[in-house]
Amino acid sequence: MKRSSIKHRAILDAAIEVADRDGYASTTIEAIAAVAGVGKQTIYRWWPSKSALFIEVYEDLVDRRLLTARTGNLSSELTELLQNLFRIYRQTPAGRVLVGLVAEASANADIRNVLSAGIVAGRAEIVTDLVRKHAPPIVGELPGIDPEIVNEVLVALVWKRLAIAPDRLDDEAAAEIAGIALAAARREGVL
Amino acid sequence: MKRSSIKHRAILDAAIEVADRDGYASTTIEAIAAVAGVGKQTIYRWWPSKSALFIEVYEDLVDRRLLTARTGNLSSELTELLQNLFRIYRQTPAGRVLVGLVAEASANADIRNVLSAGIVAGRAEIVTDLVRKHAPPIVGELPGIDPEIVNEVLVALVWKRLAIAPDRLDDEAAAEIAGIALAAARREGVL
Amino acid sequence: MKRSSIKHRAILDAAIEVADRDGYASTTIEAIAAVAGVGKQTIYRWWPSKSALFIEVYEDLVDRRLLTARTGNLSSELTELLQNLFRIYRQTPAGRVLVGLVAEASANADIRNVLSAGIVAGRAEIVTDLVRKHAPPIVGELPGIDPEIVNEVLVALVWKRLAIAPDRLDDEAAAEIAGIALAAARREGVL
Amino acid sequence: MKRSSIKHRAILDAAIEVADRDGYASTTIEAIAAVAGVGKQTIYRWWPSKSALFIEVYEDLVDRRLLTARTGNLSSELTELLQNLFRIYRQTPAGRVLVGLVAEASANADIRNVLSAGIVAGRAEIVTDLVRKHAPPIVGELPGIDPEIVNEVLVALVWKRLAIAPDRLDDEAAAEIAGIALAAARREGVL
């Protein structure tokens, strides 16, 4: 349906605009509807809640813009990936949206599942693929890097810093976080 | 005048009870007041917001119960510390309260500051002291463990798991998290 | 959009019922909303305050029921008019509502203006028309009855008795008040 | 008790000051206590309610200042009496206090009784004495002026104007009201 998809886009854009202006928590469905030039019901027709809408908003913001790094060693590519992500967080409300979503996830199992399946697991392979491309898997007694751990530490640190010190997500932080995540995942081989 | 310490205690207890029953987000000041047998104003007199009240609740829950580990090597003491913490999260609403607080911190700079100064920084030294007790500091080119990184990775991983999979914070998770945090903080000496 | 006239009626009826039960001053918007089966906001949407709502309630009560007298001389028609009014005051909370409104008018200029324009001036012509129908206007030196004075004395006496001795507004009082008001307004011609 | 009477006076003065500043309805016991430099309890010790306190305030304001007229005919003495009263209403919050009291009387039978016994009946004789001094009583068929009616019409008109148009209580209004009240009370003898 053409008409629907125009509205759909208008609602996402309005949500981004209002979240940017008012912050995630202060964003109301009413305000989004008004900015989108749409009735409240039209939003509820497609999304059951603010959170559901913003999960899509987050994916929209990040997917549209997150360019994967191309060359270099593991550490530099990971750093570049984070730098791109942090740039998005600085230029759009994506970071604040993410924290808001994590916040609501804590109170609502449905959102928790969608968030964990969508944003966490869904995006995990970007990182794990990157790791696997560069580092040999852990086989037997040989040392290696566990891609899952890289991803979990990465996600955890980004969330924590978004929540506690959202202003300090700059290029330097990206390198620091990448370093910590890689160190955390390095497994020594048994000699 | 002076706050009545009986009321004070009754309000904290009521907050714990209601948060346990209804979850942090669904906990209302009105419900706490009713359970505590207290007027709403009495709560607002001493705490400016639900978050402020629950920061105290969290500290109350954790401080009263968190016994520091005593013996063993760094890894096992850290693991034991986390196991104690996770036990509290299982027996009380402290974990859900913490996640709720982090959630609100994302929307409110005041809470963010109090949370980061109180619960994060305030509790940091429990971990950093533990690390310093066992591991030599990083001096010059010698390898060592950075206590701050241990703490940050610990906090980040605990928060993330509380938010995403609060049910799986068991003894095994404690060991796993402790291992990751120590690995993350190990710095190789330059040979 | 448009207000639902069903709700509108339900709210007026609930207000009458609650005022009758609890008295004007003890009537709360919350109680009216509950009795009307309506959200508080629905009342605030259409009336800015309790007073505004009750001005409409008063008009509703009196307008729906106040039948003008038909035949007889001035004195008897005026008496009958008052008797009808007092009957309303006995059967409905209209009298207590009026006194409550006058009370609030004293503290609030907006209400004062609405009350004085609506209930006082708006209803004045019922009396003045009656007087003009029977009595020759005051022309030159001839004696006559000033309709405005009749009305003002009437209103003042009714209010005062409502405030001080609301139980004694019976048929006898109607005749007495009518007599005083007519006497007050009789102007002697200059001989 | 000397100490008491000083406080007593301080409370009355504070009540006058606050009522003048904030208006009767917005005056709180707390504010009076603060201005008087007195605990709330001290006020409640002597007066059961705001209304009771202000009945005394009203009597204090009017009794201390209302000088009875001395010479002239009935009409001019009555006019002068009202002019004095209206001067008090312009210089002090007495008028606003009176209207506030009448307002509360409508909701509270106790206050109604005290008000009607104290301010209305208690002050009635000032007017009735004045009338009796000048006008022969109504005896048999002879014409005369009924002092009670003079008083009631006077009181009613003053209250009504205080409530509806408190700004227009000037010397002219005094004369007008006196005229109406005397006309209302004049009884024709049966010839």
Place this chain on the structure above:
DNA sequence: TCGTAATCGAGACGGTACGTCCCGTCTTTTC
């Protein structure tokens, strides 16, 4: 080309919690 049905904006609605205000009582502290 038009009438009719579906769609959609606008926003009214019942409801819940908010944070504030002030009441009249009770408690603590100070002088």
Place this chain on the structure above:
DNA sequence: GAAAAGACGGGACGTACCGTCTCGATTACGA
């Protein structure tokens, strides 16, 4: 040991949004 200072339980205030539910106006399609 009285009284100021003010904490307290209580209850209404008026506001903000929630998610649902009308209501007309606007569309867009089938006749």
